[in-house]
Amino acid sequence: MKTLAFFVGILCAFTSYSRAQTIELQGKVIDKLTMEPIAGASIKVNNLNIGKSDASGSYKVSVLRTDTLYVSYAGFQTCCYQPNIDDNVIALEQEIQTLKEIVVTAGRVAESRRESPVAISTIGTLILKEAKANSIDQVLNKASGVFMVNLGNEQHQMSIRQPMTTKSLFLYLEDGIPVRTTGLYNHNALIEMNMAAMKQIEVIRGPASAMYGAEAIGGAVNVITLSAPAQATGQISIQANTNGYKRTDIQYGDSFGRAGVLVSGYYADKNGGRLQHSDFSKAALSVKSNYNFNAGTRMVNGISYNNYYSDMFGALDSSHYAGRNFSSLNNFTFRKVKALRIKSQLDHRWNDFAETKASLVYRDNRIDQNPAYKIKNDYRRVAGTYQGNPFKAHGEISTSQFNTFALFLQHDQKLEKLGSKISAGANLDFSPSKYQADYISIDKDEAGYFTGYSKSDSALSSYSTAITNLASYLSYNQKIWRGLKLVAAIRYDYYHYNYQNKLSGTAFSGAPNTKNNFQSFTPKLGLTYNYQNVGFYTNFSQGFVPPQISELYQGVKVPYLSPQKFYNYELGGWLELYKGKIFADWSLYSMKGTDEIISVLADDGTSKNENAGKTSHLGFEYGLNYRPSAELKLRLSAANSRHTFIQFVEKGLNYNGNVMAGAPGFLANGEISYRPAFLKDLRTSVEWQHQSSYWLDNINSKKYGGFNVYNVRGAYQFKQFEVWLNILNAADTYYSVAASKSASGYSYNLGQPRTFNTGISYQLSKK
CATH class of the missing domain: 2.60.40.1120 (Carboxypeptidase-like, regulatory domain)
Structure with missing residues (x-):
């Protein structure tokens, strides 16, 4: 016992x-x-x-x-x-450039990058935080095959598997929802983004219409925004540069119980600088909240408002560019943008295999402008002789506005026994819009400067268009064999335009009241194969673009056009070596455009838009990241491409076989980053941006030589403070970020000079 x-x-x-x-x-x-x-x-x-x-x-x-x-x-x-x-x-801590990266844009749901049979680039949170960019191109151009043209004051063009262009061939999204409605494309749409609220930027290169609809041809750029932090944290920063730019950022968020909220905003302005008449200001504010009803149900609400104003300098002509004369030909052109977006999303997770999302979206958007590119001299050459008043010109003041009421639905279902997943969705977008353009008479002095203008009672355009888009899509993922997966998707879009002209049939906007319908089926089919740290993919995808409102009705008497279509074939891959020290990805693509809208010269000498163009786009995109040690990182992102006309006769000029204007054959962005072990809170980097030569016009008569620009960045963090100094265009290269030739001569959009940008931030946190 x-x-x-x-x-x-x-x-x-x-x-x-x-x-x-x-x-x-x-x-x-x-x-x-x-x-x-x-x-x-x-x-x-x-x-x-x-x-x-x-x-x-x-x-x-x-x-x-x-x-x-x-x-x-x-x-x-x-x-x-x-x-x-x-x-x-x-x-x-987040992974940096590995096969384990999570992306959401490729299939509208979070998934491993290696499971996505598309060329997709990610600009992660760390890159955004360290770049201290004052315009989005300073981070977006780090992605392979991407060149965002900085036209100044956040204005821009884009080049992704297309020449540098303002055409409606790119789709801009915020958290998977298009920023603007289809048919009202604006190449400056990223002005309407709040840079202070950005968490990550994902870029799909090539057509993404099967998932996102129209305009996703060259690529889709999805800005993913920050959510409420788990605990109270905030940040305030100020920065300024030697080109007249100043900016203040403020961010604060917290979670309490089931709810959380984050407020992000910035105010920026620019006064002075090298270019005359190039000032601007922008106020951006976003509020994002979330509420968890229970473990499976969550609501996310967001509101974003941007108020933007910019003087519109325009481009330099050849004499001003050669003589480094930065005086503006006018002091009255401008662009104003007010953009409000409200979204409420309800997510319900039924179980580990099923989830449903529903989003209500409202947009209120208005653009007022007196555009420099609309100014035309009255005195010009006609039939071999000069006619008109040499001291007069003309232009226009316009207002474009629209509202959107939209519903987006998506359900994701995993079929575990079959090794597959289905995503199905639908959306309804109703966007009434208005457009008004009034004629202005402009005075001109003997030196060629425009001294002022007067507004007449003559309206060039005055109309409204109600745009309705009904769409549905289905995506299916199937594991076929170990490491091998099939991805298939199809989308159906129906567009209805209801155009109401407020002017007579003899006016510039002269199309009669019209209703136009467009529809399109867009498929996508791809395969991915992964074995350990090596992967390959191949895909076929199709994209489409219905006619823009301006193409269909402005200056048109018989409004009829069809959607433009693009067919893309692609092969790519990725690999990791030496325990993640080397990461590389690549993609080879061939894309053909058909039914492209071009201006055709009729027998009576007038011009009209027709679906008569065909183009070819070939390219090889590649990226390499090498981390030989914890202190040193090397990166190269590059693309070789060729964009040519197959069938393109515009206004009587035959471009068949020519290389498209504004299409550099080689783009590259490389960077060396160094963090010394003896001073771990110091970081430095040197970046190289390269653009090769390209044709200034479609007739291939003259080339622009391209450029090399170097940026140097450095920052030091001590406790909750961080200070930084970025030297942009450190070698003070004199260059044009985009150049072109037209009937009126050569135009050069000037790149910024050597610019010292410095700032300080303070991080508020419980920890």
Whole structure:
């Protein structure tokens, strides 16, 4: 009995000791960089799953004090964590350029980059944070095959698998929702983004119409915004540069119970600088909130407002460019933009295999402008002789505005036994719009400068158009074999334009009241194959663009056009070597455009728009990241391409076989980053931006030589402060960011001179 009592006592003591060593650990898993909660993070002990973080990032697990927790989530580095009752926030660090990266744009849902059979580039949170960009091109141009043309004051053109152009061949999205409605494309749409609210930018290169609809031809640019942090955190920063630019950013967010909110905004202005009449100002504010009803249901609401004004300098002519004469020909052209977007999204997770999303969207958008590119001299050459008043010119003042009421639905269903996934969605977009353009008479002096203008009662255009878009899409992913996956998608779009002309049939906008319908089926088919750290993909995708309102009705008497169509064939791949020290990706594509809208010269000497153009686009895009040590990182993003006319006779000029204007054959962006071990809070980098020569016109009569520009960046962080100095165009290269030739002569959009940009930020956080 004594022996039995002894062993029972030992057992009880051991049990009591074990219980004393077991603790209930609860806390949150967050993104170390953004402080956002991470939902679905896996928590393991000894390779056994013991829990997951919920929608708010919270977790609760029973562990021993001596246990080591391994916390992981796709796209983040696995964290080893020792239980600590006093500090139970687990912060995960993002992966940088690896096959484990998570992307959401390719298939409208979060998935591994290696599972997406498309060419997709990611500008991550760390890049955005460290670049301290004062315009989006300074980060977007780091992606392979992307060249965003900086026209000054956040105005821009784009080149992704297309020449540098203002055409409606690119789709701009915010959190997967188009920023503007189809048919009212604006090449300056990224003006309407709040840079202070950006978390990540994803770029699909090539047609993405099967998932996102019209205009996603050269590519789709999706800006993913920051969400509420898991705990109170905020930041304020100020910066200025030697080109007259000043900016203040403010951000603050917190979570409390089931809810969270984040406020992000900035105010920027520019006064002076090298170019005369080039000032601007912009105020941007975003508020994003979330509420978790329960573990499976979540609502996210967001509102974004941008108020923008810019003087419109325009481009330099050849004499001003050669003589470095930066005086403006006028002091009255301008662009004003007011853009409001409101979104409310409800997500419901039925179980581990099914999720439904519903989004209500409202847009209110207005652009007022007196555009420099609309100014035309009255004195000009006609039939071999000069006619008109040499001291007069003309232009226009216009207002374009639209509202949107839209509903977006999507359901995702995993079929685990079949190894497949289905995504189905639909959307309804109703966007009434108005356009008004009034004639102005402009005075001109003997030196060729426009001294002022007077507005007449003559309206060039005055109309309204109600645009309705009904769409549905279906995407199917199927695992065929180990590492091999099939991805197929199809989308149907129906557009209805209801055009009402307020002017007579003899006016410039002279199309009669008209109703036009357009519809399109756009498929996509792809395969991915992954083996360990090597992957390949191939795909076929199609894109389409219905006629823009301006193409269909302005200056047109018989409004009839068909959608433009593009067919893309692609092969690509990626690999990791030496435990992630080397990461490379590449894509080879061939895209053909048909039924492209061009201006055709009729027998009576007038011009009209027709679907009569065909083009060819061939290219090889590639990126390389090399991290030889924790201190040093090297990156190269580049593309070789050729854009040519197959069938293109415009206004009597035959361009068949010619290379398209504004199409550099080689684009590259390289960067060396260095973080010395002896001063870990210091970071430095040198960036190289290269653009090769290209034709200035479609007839291929003259080339522009391209440029090389170098940017140097450095920053130092101490405690909660960070200071930085960016030297843009460090070699002070004199260059044109985009040049062209037209009937009126040569035009050069000037690149910025050597610019010193400095700033300081303060981080507010509980930790």
